Amino acid sequence: MQSRRVQSHKLFERAKELMPGGVNSAARAFGGVGGTPIVFESAQGSTLVDVDGNRYIDYIGSWGPMILGHSHPVIVEAVQEAAAKGMSFGAPTPGENDLAELIIEAVPSVEMVRLVNSGTEATMSALRLARGVTGREKVIKFAGNYHGHVDALLVAAGSSAATLGVPNSPGVTAGTAGDTIVLPYNDVAALEQSFQEHGPSLAAVIFEPVVGNMGLVEPTDAFLNALRSLTREAGTVLICDEVMTGFRLAYGGAQERLGIDPDLTTMGKIVGGGLPLGAFGGKRELMKHVLPAGKVFQAGTLSGNPVATAAGCATLRLLKSDSPYARLEKLAERLATGLITAASDAGVTTVLQRVGSMMTLFFQAGPVTDWESAARSDTALYAKFFWELIERGVYFPCSQFEALFVSAAHSEDDIEATIEAAREALRAIA
Numbered sequence: 189m190q191s192r193r194v195q196s197h198k199l200f201e202r203a204k205e206l207m208p209g210g211v212n213s214a215a216r217a218f219g220g221v222g223g224t225p226i227v228f229e230s231a232q233g234s235t236l237v238d239v240d241g242n243r244y245i246d247y248i249g250s251w252g253p254m255i256l257g258h259s260h261p262v263i264v265e266a267v268q269e270a271a272a273k274g275m276s277f278g279a280p281t282p283g284e285n286d287l288a289e290l291i292i293e294a295v296p297s298v299e300m301v302r303l304v305n306s307g308t309e310a311t312m313s314a315l316r317l318a319r320g321v322t323g324r325e326k327v328i329k330f331a332g333n334y335h336g337h338v339d340a341l342l343v344a345a346g347s348s349a350a351t352l353g354v355p356n357s358p359g360v361t362a363g364t365a366g367d368t369i370v371l372p373y374n375d376v377a378a379l380e381q382s383f384q385e386h387g388p389s390l391a392a393v394i395f396e397p398v399v400g401n402m403g404l405v406e407p408t409d410a411f412l413n414a415l416r417s418l419t420r421e422a423g424t425v426l427i428c429d430e431v432m433t434g435f436r437l438a439y440g441g442a443q444e445r446l447g448i449d450p451d452l453t454t455m456g457k458i459v460g461g462g463l464p465l466g467a468f469g470g471k472r473e474l475m476k477h478v479l480p481a482g483k484v485f486q487a488g489t490l491s492g493n494p495v496a497t498a499a500g501c502a503t504l505r506l507l508k509s510d511s512p513y514a515r516l517e518k519l520a521e522r523l524a525t526g527l528i529t530a531a532s533d534a535g536v537t538t539v540l541q542r543v544g545s546m547m548t549l550f551f552q553a554g555p556v557t558d559w560e561s562a563a564r565s566d567t568a569l570y571a572k573f574f575w576e577l578i579e580r581g582v583y584f585p586c587s588q589f590e591a592l593f594v595s596a597a598h599s600e601d602d603i604e605a606t607i608e609a610a611r612e613a614l615r616a617i618a
């Protein structure tokens with residue numbers, strides 16, 4: 189058991205003295221499942237190898253970016269080539285044009301784009317742009333949606349904020365949080381009422397088009413329609429946060445798959461091919477207000493970094509030329525069906541929610557439609573399930589409130605082996 193992870197333990201004990209909680213991102217700290225995080229040495233395709241030499245079939249993919257699997261040879265080569273030519277210039281490079289063109293071509297609503305370094309920067313900047321252009325201050329977000337660690341959006345947030353039970357972070361001022369209105373996801377009536385009350389002062393509504401950060405939750409058509417029509421009527425900027433879903437649920441993101449036409453879109457994760465890169469973009473009418481074309485401040489020493497844009501371009505070109513989406517759908521559907529059957533055979537109450545290659549096995553009867561229903565899950569039972577899977581060489585999300593990701597590098601054998609492992613794990617915890 190833990191003796192198989194001696195080096196992981198040693199390294200993590202040391203890490204705790206060096207970094208708060210031993211990590212550089214709260215989502216990795218295993219707060220939702222207890223125990224010691226596993227320290228990794230390398231990864232190839234669908235396989236993670238930890239510092240003790242244990243192997244795991246990976247369903248995190250670095251929380252989304254690795255849709256083509258780890259260490260894809262074409263992407264590795266693109267990165268090596270770019271790095272050898274210069275790591276950063278702080279000046280324009282051709283790769284920035286290439287990536288911007290790929291994004292604009294892929295995402296229907298995006299006419300202009302600005303490259304940044306993370307998803308958090310993308311949502312922060314999109315929010316500033318919406319406020320700057322409208323001259324309004326208030327913003328609506330939805331409980332259990334996560335948009336990075338932007339102060340104004342760290343209110344009733346999902347992901348590690350949900351896992352660790354800190355919906356409001358110390359350090360976020362009452363003034364900042366006071367401009368954020370939190371509504372339940374999928375609640376059309378609440379949305380309508382909020383627009384009636386605050387319409388003229390609403391700068392933006394930001395939302396996850398398919399939520400991954402409270403476990404997987406789908407939007408209803410009525411909710412998507414209300415979002416678009418209410419924001420349009422009120423002159424409020426609709427920001428579709430596709431940091432997780434972009435290039436994941438379709439090449440053009442959730443907006444292509446679900447037919448959403450947002451004003452601004454935020455991206456991260458896959459768009460950087462595993463390197464730190466984010467982007468925000470949208471209608472030219474809005475984007476022309478970003479500095480230096482307009483007055484809304486945005487800048488970054490490493491923004492549009494040539495090594496990151498090389499990884500992003502290589503990833504998007506592969507997704508475009510050799511579309512994995514049909515295969516991802518098939519693999520994910522097989523995994524979902526296998527998990528559902530395994531749970532029901534073991535007599536464990538679960539509901540599986542899936543869109544494309546993202547899914548969550550919730551330990552409750554469901555359906556899960558918003559944060560309130562997500563929170564009803566049996567997180568203690570999920571934690572047991574997680575550790576039983578680890579012992580069987582399968583790496584699932586270390587929280588009930590995170591989606592898992594199937595990658596194009598998963599084989600049919602990987603999926604069958606995972607279902608068998610889950611079958612044993614569910615039997616063990618039943």
Ligand SMILES: *Cc1c(COP(=O)(O)O)cnc(C)c1O
Nearest residue numbers: 306307308334335336431432456
């Ligand atoms: C991951 C994520 C972010 C934050 O991106 P970082 O690169 O971690 O800053 C924002 N929004 C959504 C929907 C995400 O999944």
